[in-house]
Amino acid sequence: MRGLKVLPSGRPGRGRLYVNLPDGRAVAWYDRQTNRISVLADQHREAVVAALRPYIAGPFTVGPPPVPSPADLRRLALPPDEDLAPNRPGELLLGELEHGSAGTRTRHRLRQDLTAQQRMGDLLDSLEPEGWRVLHGVPLPGLGRIDHLLVGPAGIFCVRTLPGRRQRAAVGDLLLTVGRTEPRPDPRWIRRAAAAATRAL
Structure with missing residues (x-):
């Protein structure tokens, strides 16, 4: 099969190599x-083995993704008393602004992040009449928090919200660039978060 792309992830020489279709699906x-x-x-x-052959040295195995062990599932599970429904968009940022002692520049960035999450949260909440359930500030052990999680007719979607008013955003397979800032690994992170949320839920 032509068109498969091999993309690195993680530290050079140590992370995984992902094989994607031309449309970006792994x-x-x-x-x-x-x-x-x-x-x-x-x-x-x-086709996958052929695409990865130049990157593999020595013997290897091929098969379906490994099934999470009971220990993995316990580590990924949300606490039974963790009620996510009341969470407001940007809940964690509200706490940092109200009780944190960050400097002026950091507080300005937090306010920008909070405004972006609140606006996105309002837009996503409007989807509930269409059969979607929207959760905000979803904690995932080992991965931090998902800004917004949608569960509905088409599946489960994780949404990462970043402020970027009047700035051009370039989204790649692994990195996101907003304006002239340094590229961020948000696309890679959100894929990991989506997979973890699927297992946890």
Whole structure:
């Protein structure tokens, strides 16, 4: 199959290699630590191995993604008494602004982040009559918090909100650039968060 793209993730030489279709959907990844190729769709197995062959040294295994162990599921699970429904958009940022002791520049950035999350939260909340359930400030052990989580007819979606008024945003497979700022790994993070949220929920 032509058009598969191999993209690195994590520290150079140590992170995973992801194999994506031309439309950006991941079909497999190669874990350098375990020398294992995890294939999401078996019909792409041969093409995935061919695409990764230049990056693999030594023996390797190929198969479906590993199933989380009971210990993994306990680590990913949300506390049973964690009621997420009352969370307002930007709940954590509100607490930092009200009780934190950050400097002026940091507080200005927090206010920008809060405004962006509140506006996005209002837009997403308007989808509830269409059958969507929207949660804000969802904690995920080991990954921080998801700004907004949508659960509805089309599946589960994680939304990352960043302020960028009148700035051009460039979204790649692994990095996001807003204006002239340094690229951020938000696309990679949100994929990990979405996968973790799917398992936790």
